[in-house]
Amino acid sequence: MSVSLVRRLLAHTSVQPEAVHRALLESGRTSGALLEALLTQAPYLRAALEGILRRGPVAPTLEPDRRWVRELPPGFCERLLAFPVGETPEGEVEVAVADAADPHVRNELEAQLERPVRLRPTSLDALFAAAGVRTVAKPASERPAVRVATSTPPTNEAAIPLVRRSDRPGKKRVSTTPGLGWSGEAPPSSGAPTPRVRPTPAEVEGRLVACASVDGIAETITWAGGPGTLVFAVRSDRFELLAAAPPAEPGSVVIPRTEITVLGLALAEGDYRGALFECGPHRAFEPWHAPGAPVFVAPVSVRDHPVLVVLLDAGQEPAAVARYGERLAVAAGRSLELLVVRRRRSLHS
Secondary structure (H helix, E strand, O other), rough: HHHHHHHHHHHHHOOOOOHHHHHHHHHHOOOHHHHHHHHOOOHHHHHHHHHOOOOOOOEEOOOHHHHHHHHOOHHHHHOEEEEEEEEOOOOEEEEOOOOOOHHHHHHHHHHHHHOOOOEEOHHHHHHHHHOOOOOOOOOOOOOOOOEEEEEEEOOOOOOOOOOOOOOOOOOOOOOOOOOOOOOOOOOOOOEEEEEEEEEEEEHHHHHOOOOOOHHHHHHHHHHHOOOOOOOEEEOOOOOEEEEEOOOOOOOOEEEOOOOHHHHHHHHHHHOOOOOOOOOOOHHHHHHOOOOOEEEEEEEEOOOEEEEEEEEEOOOOHHHHHHHHHHHHHHHHHHHHHHHHHHHHHHHHH
16 A cells, blocks of 8 residues: 555545554554555445545456465565456556555556566556465575564554565665665675665655654654764754654753754755764763764655754764665654644644
8 A cells, every 4th residue: 555545545534543543553563554444443434545545447357477476475465455457568667555646656666577667557446356366476495585674663663564685695675664674695704794774765765654743753754874874853942752663751851053063054054964063062972872973864844844853873974874864854754744734634624
């Protein structure tokens, strides 16, 4: 299920964030399709959902192409409600999906199949029926392993379960988080520190879009960013800590905006990439960062108005951390804007 589709449902229908939370939890517990779990929680959304998805002709049935299904990790098709059905004359793998405008499903499929993909809009009934049929899996010796993030998520959020193709002899590792991890014929040498495997953008956006508060968004950012991540609220005269990893009491760190700090520079310049230079206010960061430590700092804005500032540890792969941080800030900004839309709608309802 598309993160953008969840966002559209929250913005344009009467679905409650709590229903999305429950669906995320159920999907994670059963490793089933999020869309099916959501309609179980909120069956009244069926008509609205089909209206959002109906952008043109929709295939009423599908016949999975077992040859291509076998190229995907076990459970992948059922989780994403995406079933390969054949090839186009141009050599693309044609895949039956609910939302053909979903970039996340397209990216996942192309990364797994290593082929261009064409998404074919298909009826929900046909997809649910296909998901209920046990697909032919590879023998155990040939099955790609599922790589899952080792981070512990916030207890009130749940991930959209995505899977990754494992390493196979003679093939490069596939990563859909650009710049993170490694790519090549062999892993990094044992003497080098292993880069942290962060949650994918799709996983992070899935959690962010279901957040019902600014605090929930801040906690999700710290989960995604990992150790050393700090999230500050932007006040008129100060930056106030909202969430941190490892955790700290909200409001326990307050940085005046009158001082020159990496937080203020990020607001002024769009972001900050460099050392945590020595100054009085930066001493408050010492539980998480030593003086001189490399950091990446970016504002989270709603309609060009900064609401939060995110600080990430950039000690390993600074360029990759910056790319990840940029995407994280943009996704958090969209979720904050969605919160505003929902609150305005509730006031007028």
